[in-house]
Amino acid sequence: MSRLAMLAALTVAPALAYATPSGQTMGQLELGTISQPVVGGGMVPPGKWPDAVAVLGPSGSCTGTLIAPDVVLTAGHCANINPDVVVVDTTNYNGSGGKRIAIESITAYPEFRKTYDVAVIVLKQPVEGIEPRKVARGCTFTGFREETMVHLVGFGLTQEDGGGSNTSLREAMAPVLDPTCSGGNGCREGASPAGEFVAGGGGADSCFGDSGGPVYLDTERGAILIASVSRGLDDSPRPCGGGGIYVRTDKVVRWIEETTARVIAKDDCTGDGLESGGPDDEGGGDDRSAMFAGGCSATSNAAWGALFVLLPIALLRRRRRNARRV
Helix, strand or coil: ECCCCCHHHHHHCCCCEEEECCCCCEEECCCCCCCCHHHEEEEECCHHHHHEEEEEEEEEEEEEEEEECCCECCCCCHHCCCCCEEEEECCEEECCCEEEEEEEEEEEEECCCCCCCCCEEEEECCCCCCCCCCCCCHHHCCCCCCCCCEEECCCCCCCCCCCCCCCCCCEEEEEEEECCCCCCCCCCCHCCCCEEECEEEEEEECEEECCCCCEEEEEEEEEEEEEEEEEEECCCCCCCCCCEEEEEEHHHHHHHHHHHHCCCCCCCCCCCCCCCCCCCCCCCCCCCCCCEEECCCCCCCHHHCCCCCCCHHHHHCCCCCCCCCC
């Protein structure tokens, strides 16, 4: 799955260009078959996670989750791939089957590089036949602690060195390492308290191309979308497999509803959850959102223009600091 936001360029050429969550291109990777499953995981059978979608653009690829008939949650840094289409109901976005739906707009969370690395996509038409996934509330995190197991799902790469290529949906089970992301190592002060958590490591992890992908928690009410894939840990010795940082959905659900003017289905749990009383719990958001309409980049920071520059392969070994997985 994805580490630094891995962006797979979709061109007629048989290659994928990957970029970091900050938008930097990781180079050209020849298309081919990968024998190793999603870092520490395996292939997703058809129908298991139908709400997990591929988010594609001319500059790369990400993963997302259908949370309303015409709304997809993904990573904030995925706006940099200029997404123009999602592929739903598929376990291989380069294969047969699945349905491509055009994107109306993508809106990144305000100052997502310092706060919550999420973005919401509004589609040009609703998805039919797939039930949107319920997102977490504060009470979903009751009992959420170290060693809690979560599902990491995405269309990203599968090798710990960030090499190879992949267009298939894969998943891995991974333990939570830091449930409140309070241990530093890339956790953001702007997302505290408990706006993020750390999970994975020991070979079970997300990787390039999984950015924005779903993190599911099994509950007695079914699997709930508790987070979105963001980035890797600062001190990871390798691009993928060393653990990553994930943004909690309960912290941004109100912003999502305000931004999209849609009602998002939520977990019907009761009670208080882990650190559920934070300032952005089930809300937060303002009018600073950066809108990227129709798949066209409209970022206000001129520095983004230089982000899609080819980097040497050595950069793959760099510690992933910002948006990790596209």
